[in-house]
Amino acid sequence: MSKLHATAFTVTALATVYIGSILAQTSSSGLKAGDSAVVVSDTAPALIGNEIIAQLKKGEHVRVVEVRESWAGVEFNAGGQTRTGWVEQKHLQKTSVATPPPVPAPTTPTSPLPEKSGEWTQWRGPNRDGKSPDVGLLKTWPQGGPPQGWRATGIGVGYSSVAVSNGTVYISGDIGDSLMLTALDTMGKKKWQVRHGPSWNTNPAGSRGSPVVDSGRVYLLSAQGLLNCYDAPTGAGVWQVDLKRDFGGVQEQWGYSESPLIYGNLLIVTPGGRNCIVALNKATGQPVWGSTGLADTAHHASAIAVEFQGLPMIVQMLKGGMVAADARNGRFLWRCARAVGGAACASPVYSNGYCFGATGYNNGGACVRLQAVGGTVQAQPLWETKDMICHHGGYVIHDGYIYGNHLEGWSCLELGTGRVMWNARGVGKGSLCFADGMLYTFSERGGQVGLVQATPQGFQQTGQFAVSGQGQSWAYPVVIGGRLYLRYGDNLYCYDVRGADFKS
CATH class of the missing domain: 2.30.30.40 (SH3 Domains)
Incomplete structure (x- = not known):
């Protein structure tokens, strides 16, 4: 311990x-x-x-x-x-x-934000690994945090993070009995808002999946399994499928939480059941392939795309562990069942031939090393750990080390061995994003935000502040275009984190 x-x-x-x-x-x-x-x-x-x-x-x-x-x-x-x-x-x-810290009226700027908002079109960023391409960001924060650009409300309650594309910020949230998809401009002003389907009222209530933007379209999956495609500029509906009705989807009790994966001309999503992972034509919603040799219950993670020695894979966390399917046809490739149980909420991560995944409820994580054998890919179990028991908040890989949520705090593990470099509480249990050598950590309680150096040499926090909201915050922070986006309940905050040498 x-x-x-x-x-x-x-x-x-x-x-x-x-x-x-x-x-x-x-x-x-x-x-x-x-x-x-x-x-x-x-x-x-x-x-x-x-x-x-x-x-x-x-x-x-x-x-x-x-x-x-x-x-x-x-x-x-x-x-x-x-x-x-x-x-x-x-x-x-x-x-x-103490009263909550004063915040400006919605969409009122308090600092000159960068003109370009950057492109964060999908869950966990451009490469779906929780890492921002921004450089030249602040390495420390003043007391009270970085300058706030704006705060928007009226997005609804939930745990969706933002997608940012072409000067528009997309986010989902529950308002009354409806799940709403909202588009804001780069100053936080509402451009459009459309009803996606019914809200999710089972505890914990609120929206789950984050929007995905691609080729002028926005995609969103609801907790009930409604997958809709919208026209990005207007919010007009294009097509809809129902994962349970159309694919016999089987999901855990807390609802679908996945953010769909765009892979070339395909949209990858996880209904669970006999059609465990499916690929749809992203333009029409028509099925292209369903996974074979793989039947499992869908949990709450979002899939990633991995290419290893020229072989493309879809890697996902399911009830039965971390699995991979051939991205060309859905054929089952491998499974790591070393770290399963509870709820698999965090997406797997990949780097240099290693795949890692972790879950909460005292289960921990496991790492595999990929091997190409006879035109296919196998996964060799490498190590297991109880030093990254990750409920919701995820993890990132940087320079051969894994940084992520562990129980009520944070851990750093060596990727190749699982060796523990450090454990620390920081802002407490939460989610994270990596940018320019720093970890942006966001607590699930109290709106606490911390800036931490991504180094195996020890936990070094260089800034902390808090935002206002209600309940638990499971939305991941996003850093793109010199902006830090934080979602807490019905509030979406935008902060200016540019340093003197900022580049996006």
Whole structure:
């Protein structure tokens, strides 16, 4: 067990997470998330795991962001930067109830944003690996975070991330009894909004899949399995298929959460069941192939395209593990069943002949090495880990290391061996995006956002701030065109993260 999880209060919290409960944000002392407090003891140690990261002094003011039993997770100022740590509540006294940080009216710019918004046309970016092509971005953030460009509301509630293309930002959300697809301009003003189908009201309620943009079309899959194609400039419907009705789809209880994959002229999606993975003509929605030799229940991850020694594959996370099918015809190629169970929400990742996938609920992850044998591809199990138990937030590979969500924090593993380089709490359990050597981490609770160096040498956070919203935030952050997009409930925020040498 890492230092991060050694304290009793964290172990209790993890047990709560495993059974699906939401941690209470109040305590017997009256402190709750959002309160302002002052240190009343001569000194108050601030901890991450068993490590003391700061000694807070009497009279120092803090902001409470989370409460667990006798401990309070607090924000405090250290050397001009906002940091977070755990402090025993006996050292604190509430001073007032803090109001949420002020935000500008929707679509009101507070900083001059770059003219071009960049192209982030699909789930997890241009290469579907969670990595932005932007360079020349800020390496540290000022106290309070980078400049905010705008905030838009009225997109509905849910967990969809944005797709950005041709000066338009696309996102989905539930409004009342309808799942809505919304298009905004680069300043956050609504261009159009259309009804996709019924909303998802089963806990947790809210939209799931993120839109995908290609060749003047927008594609979106609903939790119920409705896959629609729209005209990108206008939102007019083009075609629709129903994964359950048309393909006999079999899905887990929390609904489809996939973002479809565009692969050449094909759209790849995962109904589950006997037609586990299917390829459609992206222009018409007509079936081209269905996977053979593969029958499994669809979970919540989105597929990726991999080419290994000239052999194209579709790699996906299913109930039975990480699998691959031939991208040309859907023929089953290989399966890694080492890390399965619970809910497979995060997409697999690939780099230099290695595929890695991880799930939550104490299952962990596994890595395979690909081998080309007799005109096909096989997967050799390489290593397994319990140091990347990833519920929702995903992981990225950079320079031979995997960075990702692990339980209530973050881990770095060596890709070739699975060796643990570090574990840290940071902003807590959440999702991430990589850009210009940095990890943009976004907590699922309290709107906390952290900037972390992508280095195996140790966890080094260089900025932190918070956005307002309600409930849990499972939407991944997106960095493109010098902009950081953060979705929290019905709020979509856009921040300017350009440095002096910015290039997109």
